[in-house]
Amino acid sequence: MTKKDIIIGFGVGIIATIFGLVFAVQIFGDSDNWGLVIERAISEGFLTKLMSIGALLNLGAFFVFLKKKQDNRAKGVLIATLFVFVVTMVIKFSS
Template identity: 75%
Template sequence: MKKEILIGFAVGVIATIFGFIFAIQIFGHSDDWGTVIEQAITEGFFTKLMSIGALLNLGAFFIFLKKNKDHRAKGVLISTVVILIITMVIKFFN
């Protein structure tokens, strides 16, 4: 059971990373990811990019539910909550 939750957590983190990269490619005004991230931090929309990146977790969550992999879906949900907490910490302490 713990292994299934850990797999779901890893899928959630990886999906968030891919979503974040995808958001950078769409909304960034440069081909250099470092420049886009630096610009996002200075202009204050870095947390918005993180939130958009976490949207891919929604798809992973429902795929796991459809396949009756409830523990993996729980892991995706946990990773989404962790990303939420990290986003809030960055938002309010920056």
């Protein structure tokens, strides 16, 4: 059950990050076309900032799992957050 809970938490963390990224694109983007906003973010170098803002939703998921005493799922969200951090740093320093 432990590995299953960690995988569920990881999935929740990745999904929360994707939703957060969509919200950030919707709020900070100039266009309703998400593809255009993402493309512009890549070319102008602020995609990593949008990804970081998107990862803020993981904070809520993490504390919800802690409050429900589901520590392994919270651990999975933490692992997902660290994964997003590594991907963000790779994108930032590879360009």
